Amino acid sequence: MIGRLMSGSPQSTARIAGLCYVVTILAGLVALSSRGSVGAVASLIGALSYVAVTLLFYYIFRPVSRSLSLLAALLSLAGCAVGPLGIFVRLPAPTLNISLVFFGFYCLLIGYLILKSTFLPWFLGALMLLAGVGWLTFASPALVSRLYPYVFVPGILGEGLLTLWLVLAGVDSRRWSEQAAAQAATAT
Numbered sequence: 001m002i003g004r005l006m007s008g009s010p011q012s013t014a015r016i017a018g019l020c021y022v023v024t025i026l027a028g029l030v031a032l033s034s035r036g037s038v039g040a041v042a043s044l045i046g047a048l049s050y051v052a053v054t055l056l057f058y059y060i061f062r063p064v065s066r067s068l069s070l071l072a073a074l075l076s077l078a079g080c081a082v083g084p085l086g087i088f089v090r091l092p093a094p095t096l097n098i099s100l101v102f103f104g105f106y107c108l109l110i111g112y113l114i115l116k117s118t119f120l121p122w123f124l125g126a127l128m129l130l131a132g133v134g135w136l137t138f139a140s141p142a143l144v145s146r147l148y149p150y151v152f153v154p155g156i157l158g159e160g161l162l163t164l165w166l167v168l169a170g171v172d173s174r175r176w177s178e179q180a181a182a183q184a185a186t187a188t
Helices: 003-007 010-032 036-061 066-082 100-116 120-139 141-145 148-168 175-186
Strands: none
Touching: 010 066, 010 148, 010 175, 036 100, 066 148, 100 120, 100 141, 100 148, 120 141, 120 148, 141 148
16 A cells, blocks of 8 residues: 555655654554553554654655665664554663654654755754654653653654645655656666
8 A cells, every 4th residue: 555655646645644644643642641452552553654654754755865765764663663562561661762762863864854855845854853853862761851841842843843744735746756856867
C-alpha cells in the first residue's frame, strides 16, 4: 500500500504523510493519557502510523539526498521498534526514552533535508532542527526532569507545524520534480 502511495504525485504523497502524522500525534496523546490495553493499543497505532510517515518521508526527501533520507528512515524505524518494547518489556527508566533519542536524530536529519529542499519552506526545517534538539535531551534523564514539561515544546512546535503544512499545503510539486530530476542526473 505504501508503495502505491509513493508512486502518486509528490503533492498527494505529502498530504497523506501529513494525515499519517496526525494519526501518530493523536495516538501518542491517547497513549500518554491512558493506561492498560487502551494505552498499549494507542502506542502501537502511533508506532505503525509513524512507520508510514517514515516511508513516505523517505520518498519525499529522496530527491534532496538519497543517503541522508535513507539514514533518517533507518533511525526513525529504530525508534519505532524500540518505543513499543516498553509496553512488553520492563526496561530501566532512562532506556524507555531511547526511542525519543532516535527521533531526535531523525528530526535533525529531516530538518536538514527540508533546509536543503526547494519544495518546502526553510522555516519548517529550522523548526524540525529545534524539535530534534528537544528530543535529544531525552538522552539525559536528569536534564529532562529539570526541563519537564517544557522539553516537549520544540517537538510539538516543529512536528506540529510540519504536519499542518503537509496536510494543508503539501509540497511544491514542480520544485520537487525539478529537484528529483537534478538528483537523478547527478546519480547517472
